[in-house]
Amino acid sequence: MRAIKGLAFDLDGVIADSATLHFAAWKRLADELGIPFTAEDNEALKGVDRINSLRHILKLGQRDLPDDEIARLAARKNGFYVDAISTLTADALLPGAAALLDEAATRGLRIGLASASRNAPALLERLGVADAFEFIADPANHLPKPAPDLFLACARAFGLPPQAMIGFEDAPAGIEAIRAAGFRAVGIGETPLPRADIQFATLADIDLAALLG
Ligand code: BG6
Numbered sequence: 001m002r003a004i005k006g007l008a009f010d011l012d013g014v015i016a017d018s019a020t021l022h023f024a025a026w027k028r029l030a031d032e033l034g035i036p037f038t039a040e041d042n043e044a045l046k047g048v049d050r051i052n053s054l055r056h057i058l059k060l061g062q063r064d065l066p067d068d069e070i071a072r073l074a075a076r077k078n079g080f081y082v083d084a085i086s087t088l089t090a091d092a093l094l095p096g097a098a099a100l101l102d103e104a105a106t107r108g109l110r111i112g113l114a115s116a117s118r119n120a121p122a123l124l125e126r127l128g129v130a131d132a133f134e135f136i137a138d139p140a141n142h143l144p145k146p147a148p149d150l151f152l153a154c155a156r157a158f159g160l161p162p163q164a165m166i167g168f169e170d171a172p173a174g175i176e177a178i179r180a181a182g183f184r185a186v187g188i189g190e191t192p193l194p195r196a197d198i199q200f201a202t203l204a205d206i207d208l209a210a211l212l213g
């Protein structure tokens with residue numbers, strides 16, 4: 001097996017306790033639209049980009065809206081979300097995130113971000129971990145998950161083959177993206193991710209030496 005030299009992380013639900021904030025923002029929008037939307041419905045949106053998430057909610061409500069109205073509603077949800085993250089601090093880092101990033105850097109691993117969120121750079125700043133990431137894949141320039149593009153962009157930025165990379169994800173769409181990229185897929189969270197190669201409840205449960213070995 002080829003040695004692992006790079007790590008690519010999802011952000012929402014892996015590094016940051018922000019998945020609940022995306023849900024709250026979508027729920028507020030769905031309530032305004034009179035579309036029933038539950039935490040269970042939201043599971044299908046994890047890892048999914050903004051416009052496709054909105055299209056999914058509109059489909060739940062059997063709504064068909066013109067593109068300019070869809071753009072307006074997506075911007076409205078984003079306003080709710082941007083407000084919600086504007087006051088976050090390092091307290092919103094998920095357990096083990098800071099320690100794992102530190103240990104990976106100490107071991108000389110390359111560290112990238114493969115998040116679908118266009119708010120990722122701002123959120124990393126708020127969490128105080130922006131400097132830990134050598135590369136942040138830009139979702140504006142890549143196909144959304146489950147396409148492998150955001151993860152492949154990290155490998156390319158580091159000049160590493162996929163076999164030298166591990167990806168970390170909390171969502172089924174993200175695990176599919178990692179697999180399609182040819183990385184090893186580590187699932188994070190309590191919700192079972194049967195397509196992951198291995199899963200941990202939090203980053204704090206990972207023994208990095210064992211994972212790399
Ligand atoms: C993903 C989240 O990380 O980013 C999704 O899991 C979110 O819930 C997506 O919709 C896009 O985020 P943003 O900040 O660009 O709307």
Ligand code: MG
Pocket residue numbers: 010011012013014019046047169170171174
């Ligand atoms: Mg996620």
